[in-house]
Amino acid sequence: MIVRTSIAGRQAPSRRGEAATEVTITDDGAPWDGLREECGVIGVSLPGGAAAPYLHLGLLALQHRGQESAGIATHKGGRLAVHKDMGLVAQVFSDANVKSLTGSVGIGHVRYATMGSAVLANAQPMVASSPWGPIAIAHNGNLTNAGALRTALEAQGETFTATSDTEVLLRCIARSRAPSLAAAIAETMGRIEGAYTVVLLAGARVYAFRDAHAIRPLVLGRLQDGWVVASETCAFDNIGAEFARDVAPGEIVSLEGASHASMRAIPRARVAQCVFEYIYFARPDTTLAGVNVHQARRRMGRVLAAEHPVAADIVVPVPDSGTSAALGFAEATGVPFEFGIVKNRYIGRTFMQPDQGTRDFGVRVKLNPVREIVEGRRIALVDDSIVRGTTAGKIVAMLRHCGALEVHLRISSPPIRWPCFYGVDTSNRRELVAAHLEVDEIRRQIGADSLGYLSQDGLVSAIRLPRDKLCMACLDGDYPTTTGAEEDAGKYALERRP
Ligand code: SF4
Secondary structure, eight states, X not given: OOEEEEESSSOOOOOTTTTOOOOOOOSSSOSOOSOOOOEEEEEEEOTTSOSHHHHHHHHHHTGGGOOSEEEEEEXXXXXXXXXXEESOHHHHOOHHHHHHSOSSXXXXXXXXXXXXXXXXXXXXXXXXXXXXXXXXXXXXXXXXXXHHHHHHHHHTTOOOSSOXXXXXXXXXXXXXXXXXXXXXXXXXXXHOOBOOEEEEEETTEEEEEEOTTOOSOOEEEEETTEEEEESSTHHHHHHTOEEEEEOOTTEEEEEETTEEEEEEOSOOOOOOEEHHIIIIISOTTOEETXXXXXXXXXXXXXXXXXXXXXXXXXXXEOTTTTHHHHHHHHHHHOXXXXXXXXXXXXXXXXXXXXXXXXXXXXXXXXXXXXXXXXXXXXXXXXXXXXXXXXXXXXXXXXXXXXXXXXXXXXXXXXXOOSOOOSSSSOOOGGXXXXXXXXXXXXXXXXXXXXXXXXXXXXXXXXXXXXXXXXXXXXXXXXXXSOOOOXXXXXXXXXXXXX
8 A cells, every 4th residue: 555656757647546445533432532633744955865764753753743644755866756655654664665765855744634535545745747847745734725726627627636635736836837836836825725834845846835824833944954844843853953943924935955045925914823733733842933832731721720720639631632731730729730541652543342332442442540549539630622522521431430529621722612624623513512512511511520611811821922823713713714614624525526
């Protein structure tokens, strides 16, 4: 199931259908119903060196952003080589195939599917021929007008081999008649809407560009005599790179050899960085727009404690997503922090359930309470978010089953009441429990003794960025772009078309 492509000025062959193995998440079963990571990108230009080992290490650091597929494309001597497959970075790449991806420039991607199923045809980097030779592209985010653009391109005779918005972006650039590739990218940025951070490989050059609202993160760093761009600074730490700056909204950065250049492609719009990067998606050791993620989460826990104090014996995080906020909650209240739940880190997305009747099986495979900590205690349980509410209910039931006297749930984000159209797999209001129930109704459904969410103002004060520089659309319904209809969005939007 490995796609290994080497092209020189021609289109990569279609692999559609060859490996259409949907990665399923069993339910129930389902080990989790929370927010899903969305994708990570990296690009490297390392004059005189080999880019692939650095891309590989960088992707390992970005693995939390997507575990469904991984890929790297490099360029050498007019040829573009791609290796990608379904699975984790460590499963997709061996030492031998990293070594075989030669060249001093390249891009990499880890994917969680938010538009287009989790199949090999949608794995990235995607490649196409173009007037400027073969190009490879990798993308984080969602385009809100992908369906309309695809329809227009099909009317012009374009054919598609995948079902993701990334291919729409790729074909827009590849079909452009602009005088240069940079101009083609700028022209495409003027046509596409929504959230995108993109790395593109063409010849010996890497381009990186970001939507006008800067919804998804993208940072630029120094790597020896060359340059690196990545979704998060944690990828820089892994490869010994030094943070230089955030890529600006609407900017195109090009990296070639030891040099880099920048151009403003489209006018800057209202900056709207996703607050859930701070709450959940980004790694705690990452710094986004000058704010360390772990510290921001810790402050969220402190503010949460002030807004929803509780008489408890211990503060227990839902690992790992609630850990930083639980630490802040414990610090602010003086209640001892305890690891009352242990997470199994080695569970994949699928597993076999021995029988359907095993209660809470799906959650218990992933999370297990420590009876000796939990029994006879009043627990302040801290997690980052509630999406559907089913997992939270199971965790509360597990704790009670282990003898917890009381379970008070504290959530370090405000209620999620609106869908996300920007690369998070919550594109339908029907799935969001807080879109339909009041807080006390959710508490009853979950079975907690009390439930408290962080307020929107509390969240902003914890992140320490101005509210008008943040996207909080899934919390307040104020979208930074036009969005289209819910039924035209989501993972299967381009698979439902006639
Ligand atoms: S809608 Fe929510 S999850 Fe989506 S980008 Fe905005 S803040 Fe992030």
